[in-house]
Amino acid sequence: MKESRGIRVREERIYLCMLAPALLTLVAMVLVPLCYLIYTSLLEWKLTDPTGKAFVGGANYLRMIRDGDFWQAIRVTAVFILGSVSLQLAIGLVLVEALASLRRGAALVRTSLILPMVIPPLVVGLIWRILYDPTAGLANYLLGFVGLSHSWLADYRTALGAVIMTDVWEWTPFVLLILVASYAGIPDAINEAAVMDGATRWERFRFVTLPLIRPMLMTVAVLRMIDVIREFAKIFVTTGGGPGTTTETVNMYTYRLGFVYGDVGYAATLGVFMFLAVLILTIGLVRLERHFAEAE
Amino acid sequence: MKPKALAIGALVGLLVVYFLLPLYHLVTMSFKTEAQAFASPPVWIFLPVLDHYRHVLGGRFPGFIGNSLLVSAGSVALTMALGTPAAFALARARFRGRQTLLLGILGTRMLPPISLALPVFLVYLRLGLLDNRLGLILVFLTFNLPLVIWLLKGFFDEVPESLLDAARIDGCSTLGAFAKVAVPYTAPGILACAILAWIYAWNEFTFTLILARRDAITATVALASFFDMEKVAWGSIAAASTVTMSPVILFSLLGRRFLIRGLTGGALKE
Numbered sequence: 002m003k004e005s006r007g008i009r010v011r012e013e014r015i016y017l018c019m020l021a022p023a024l025l026t027l028v029a030m031v032l033v034p035l036c037y038l039i040y041t042s043l044l045e046w047k048l049t050d051p052t053g054k055a056f057v058g059g060a061n062y063l064r065m066i067r068d069g070d071f072w073q074a075i076r077v078t079a080v081f082i083l084g085s086v087s088l089q090l091a092i093g094l095v096l097v098e099a100l101a102s103l104r105r106g107a108a109l110v111r112t113s114l115i116l117p118m119v120i121p122p123l124v125v126g127l128i129w130r131i132l133y134d135p136t137a138g139l140a141n142y143l144l145g146f147v148g149l150s151h152s153w154l155a156d157y158r159t160a161l162g163a164v165i166m167t168d169v170w171e172w173t174p175f176v177l178l179i180l181v182a183s184y185a186g187i188p189d190a191i192n193e194a195a196v197m198d199g200a201t202r203w204e205r206f207r208f209v210t211l212p213l214i215r216p217m218l219m220t221v222a223v224l225r226m227i228d229v230i231r232e233f234a235k236i237f238v239t240t241g242g243g244p245g246t247t248t249e250t251v252n253m254y255t256y257r258l259g260f261v262y263g264d265v266g267y268a269a270t271l272g273v274f275m276f277l278a279v280l281i282l283t284i285g286l287v288r289l290e291r292h293f294a295e296a297e
Numbered sequence: 298m299k300p301k302a303l304a305i306g307a308l309v310g311l312l313v314v315y316f317l318l319p320l321y322h323l324v325t326m327s328f329k330t331e332a333q334a335f336a337s338p339p340v341w342i343f344l345p346v347l348d349h350y351r352h353v354l355g356g357r358f359p360g361f362i363g364n365s366l367l368v369s370a371g372s373v374a375l376t377m378a379l380g381t382p383a384a385f386a387l388a389r390a391r392f393r394g395r396q397t398l399l400l401g402i403l404g405t406r407m408l409p410p411i412s413l414a415l416p417v418f419l420v421y422l423r424l425g426l427l428d429n430r431l432g433l434i435l436v437f438l439t440f441n442l443p444l445v446i447w448l449l450k451g452f453f454d455e456v457p458e459s460l461l462d463a464a465r466i467d468g469c470s471t472l473g474a475f476a477k478v479a480v481p482y483t484a485p486g487i488l489a490c491a492i493l494a495w496i497y498a499w500n501e502f503t504f505t506l507i508l509a510r511r512d513a514i515t516a517t518v519a520l521a522s523f524f525d526m527e528k529v530a531w532g533s534i535a536a537a538s539t540v541t542m543s544p545v546i547l548f549s550l551l552g553r554r555f556l557i558r559g560l561t562g563g564a565l566k567e
Contacts, residue, residue, distance in 0.1 A: 019382035038413075110313060123517045131531060170316070234521075269416070
């Protein structure tokens, strides 16, 4: 249908009016607070200190670089990301074929996959705190059969691993659902051709399946990385960052600084750091998707 | 072929047990006596008792559930009112910078809650909006509005051009075509988006922990505070957790198909 220019311009104006309320809300609730966050990161500001705040420029950023606790938190976050994401992708890759070929019981499987993702993350943490309980926990009862009964969350050597396992339980379904759909998108003809050419199971996986689901695999990995950086409720309720600081991610450390110690200036600095980390990952994600879209 | 199918069946069965057993354990725990809950080996067959529910529902917990209901419903209503027209506009408009704007909105969804909660806390402190349900409703927009705009734009993209043109010929304005054609056409998607946004609001923890103190506390934050008591009341925790998660489970079972699409960020279009 042919439209005259005047109508088109008027229509664009109506669209802008429909967009405006949502955009203004996001500016007020997101952009303005972010600017205030950056401003706060330039202040020496402790809520417990009655003398108020003072402008200190980049001093908080220098403090961050020299702060041993910050680097410890970075290490914890890195281990959390590496452990959680690689385990989830590994489980996903091992099971994708079995799940995609499933005919009977597919509805039951999908339902059981969706539940860990939709219940409140805090309840996920609670469930695992109960399961890990050294006296009553089911985990220890089951692991007791193989002589592995242990106070998982209280031991500084196992606490981080135990918290990572709560994340694996909650989010492996997400990885599975995406990979299964991605796998189902591979035309049967390609696999059949590979079989005709005498490819073994492993070769089919390595040279047919893996390259085809790789875009989704990488997208999922980045999405999960971002989620781990934002992770809060499960750590809060299982270990609270402890024992010591063994499970304290950057996110938890920022919370402790800002809302337990009231050191909001320095906490804001860490908030800026996390914002930038997530921003870089998001831009990477978008680039990645564009790259794969062009390759298709 | 037979043994292979059997192996797959066993593997998948194990997977289902892995995901469902922890939930089953929590729910059954809420119906056990303290002695049964702590018995080793676990008690599998027992007479359910309602003591924990009586205890939890007789205390302050129903008030926190009420807060959760109010805050989540309020934030979803506001999110949908703002997000639906915005998503339609983004699907139809052709102005430059539209793609960048869309990515910016998506990026907002990824922000770490703490990075936003800190400045919002400082502003609320000054405005007297701390421990206020309206304050929570507003702040929940930061994660739900981008999500809803992003997902609904996908739905509005699927409205056939011809349908909207026909409405135009019949004398509808742009707004008329939106309200009378596009919204009814995508109604199931809009409803499903609202359910998803509601789940995120209901489950929210970080913002509420930081911005609510006493009166505005929601169910999830109240759950965490059960551990502050001297003796951890596992039965009560299990009962309160079951109460908190059951509406979410109910809604997800109803909207299972769409939720998979929504939870995976629209990456999967089924």
